[in-house]
Amino acid sequence: MDWLIAPVTVQLLGALLVIGAMLHLAFSLLQARRDAVQARTVHDQRLRILEKDLAGAAARHLRAVRDAEGGWSGSRKFRVERKVPESDTVTSFYLVPHDGKPLPAFKPGQFLTFQLKLPDRAKPLVRCYSLSDSPSETDYYRISVKRLDPPPKSPEAPPGQSSTFLHTQVPEGEILDVKAPAGDFFLDLEERRPIVLIGGGVGITPVFSMLKAACAAGYDQEIWFFSGARFGAEQIYKDDLRALEAAHENVRIRLCYSNPTDDEKLGEHFHHQGYVGVELFKKLLPSNNYVFYICGPPPMMAGVTADLAEWGVPEADIRMEAFGPASIKKTEPAPAVAADAPTFSVEFAHSGKTVNWSGADSLLELAEAHDVVIDSGCRAGNCGTCVTAVRSGAVDYATPPAAAPDAGSCLVCIARPTSNVVLDA
């Protein structure tokens, strides 16, 4: 029998050995897999921590850069320390930081962006206002706001929301949310070239800041300052302008009234009757070799910039800012729509609307025309309020935006489609 048992035992032992080896292999594989999963989890956790660290570092870097540049991230609380009427319709607001920390410097001509909490609105209303005093005034920021009534053509329309709110519902002591000074329309004091500053109506605010900054910095080049108003009661900063001219022999102020009152005398109360324009510059300036800084109502700016170009002033020496919706091109009017202009479909994904674009309108104007609500502030590519994700398709800008958004998003206030697009709006 032994000779029979022996082979069975050997076979059994062999089978057991094979099973054992297989089990060992299976356990090893399982362990290796478990180790790999664990290692992966640890790796993912480390990656997440690293990502967090990087995001934190990026945010800190951004804050550091902003602080170094004289700004801050997001919005900061400011208290209205003083409200000073400049005219029947314009009031200056002196703003001090609520946190009591120092005020960063700004460049003369830049603006602040406000997020105003109006009582009847769910979302804050975003509006931009130019800094109207000199950066050398380091204790406060000042803005000067014109209260907008309904336009004469539409007397039944509501008055300007933000300007009326600031004038009537923001008393001294009120706290406002304010974004850091921004904007590319500023006087470069290092440039040291003769300058012409032109302000139409409340468009005087950024150029007045430039004038005060230049005087405070001892700018030694010729400075011409033209201000356009209808009559004396609408001309703000009159006393300051005269005082600056008296104190600085390189400064020449010219007040231009288009419709002076009977008791306002040419040569005594104002310098020129009529609009600010290139005909006047030709009479007064020895040449066109100046840098021109212009801010005013769109028709004035369109006219003056076109005439300056015709006078031979290089485009680089014509610098301007438009307030409000009419962000105008330098010399050309809005392009006419050619008969064979391409038509693109624009889908506003959240609103469930798809419409055709075939013209010169910005995507913001197209959205508004079809009751798609997108928040906007400057409507000129400066404040970043209207940033909207582009889900698919491509857009373009006539001029590169000052507040360039991240890849995959666009500033709809100045963007136009160059293909069919789907917007996250």
Ligand SMILES: Cc1cc2nc3c(=O)[nH]c(=O)nc-3n(C[C@H](O)[C@H](O)[C@H](O)COP(=O)(O)OP(=O)(O)OC[C@H]3O[C@@H](n4cnc5c(N)ncnc54)[C@H](O)[C@@H]3O)c2cc1C
């Ligand atoms: C960079 C920049 C700097 C600026 N700096 C200054 C500054 O220093 N000072 C200043 O005063 N402004 C400045 N502005 C303009 C400012 O941002 C606001 O646009 C301005 O105060 C008007 O805003 P609002 O909300 O009062 O008027 P909105 O409510 O926008 O109304 C604008 C006008 O439209 C009229 N309106 C409203 N609804 C209708 C309707 N249905 N039909 C017809 N008309 C209607 C209103 O009566 C009003 O006259 C600046 C703008 C920019 C972009």
Ligand code: FES
């Ligand atoms: S509204 Fe200011 S960037 Fe578009």
